[in-house]
Amino acid sequence: MASDNNAPRFYGDATGFKSFFEDVETLAKRAGLSDIETIRWAICYAGREGEFWEHVPCYANYQPAPQPAPVNQPAPVEPTLEEFREEVLKSYPHLDSDWRYTYQDLKRLVSKTQECREMTRELFGEYYRKFIILSLGTRGHLPGRQIVSFC
Numbered sequence: 001m002a003s004d005n006n007a008p009r010f011y012g013d014a015t016g017f018k019s020f021f022e023d024v025e026t027l028a029k030r031a032g033l034s035d036i037e038t039i040r041w042a043i044c045y046a047g048r049e050g051e052f053w054e055h056v057p058c059y060a061n062y063q064p065a066p067q068p069a070p071v072n073q074p075a076p077v078e079p080t081l082e083e084f085r086e087e088v089l090k091s092y093p094h095l096d097s098d099w100r101y102t103y104q105d106l107k108r109l110v111s112k113t114q115e116c117r118e119m120t121r122e123l124f125g126e127y128y129r130k131f132i133i134l135s136l137g138t139r140g141h142l143p144g145r146q147i148v149s150f151c
Contacts (some may be wrong), residue, residue: 017092019083020045028081035063035081042084056087099104106134 008023024045028038039059043050054060058079113119113127
């Protein structure tokens with residue numbers, strides 16, 4: 001099932017992280033899966049990245065209780081999907097939504113656009129939208145000296 005063309009995929013990119021987990025969660029809810037079952041499927045769907053995810057502390061430290069469970073032992077606490085998602089996200093600092101884009105991304109856009117000799121209204125609109133996305137993706141502001149360098 002994980003190899004199905006319609007199965008969720010995660011490739012380690014910023015734009016796909018949130019949608020990957022949303023897709024997995026949607027499918028899990030439809031199937032009536034618990035959080036721990038959903039985590040197992042997320043690991044499976046993540047492909048090679050999933051090999052690392054198996055070692056995320058909240059999942060790696062979870063040991064299901066033997067059956068039948070001992071009478072005087074508390075049941076192990078299953079990680080929630082949200083806990084798992086947050087721990088996985090910590091392993092990808094470049095995916096932090098507050099820092100989705102860097103100053104260098106913005107510089108590359110401006111530099112690439114400076115090479116354009118004739119800019120149509122359509123190209124200008126595309127540049128403008130990308131500029132806004134990149135500048136707001138660097139926590140909504142750039143230090144003053146960096147803003148001056150674009151003027």
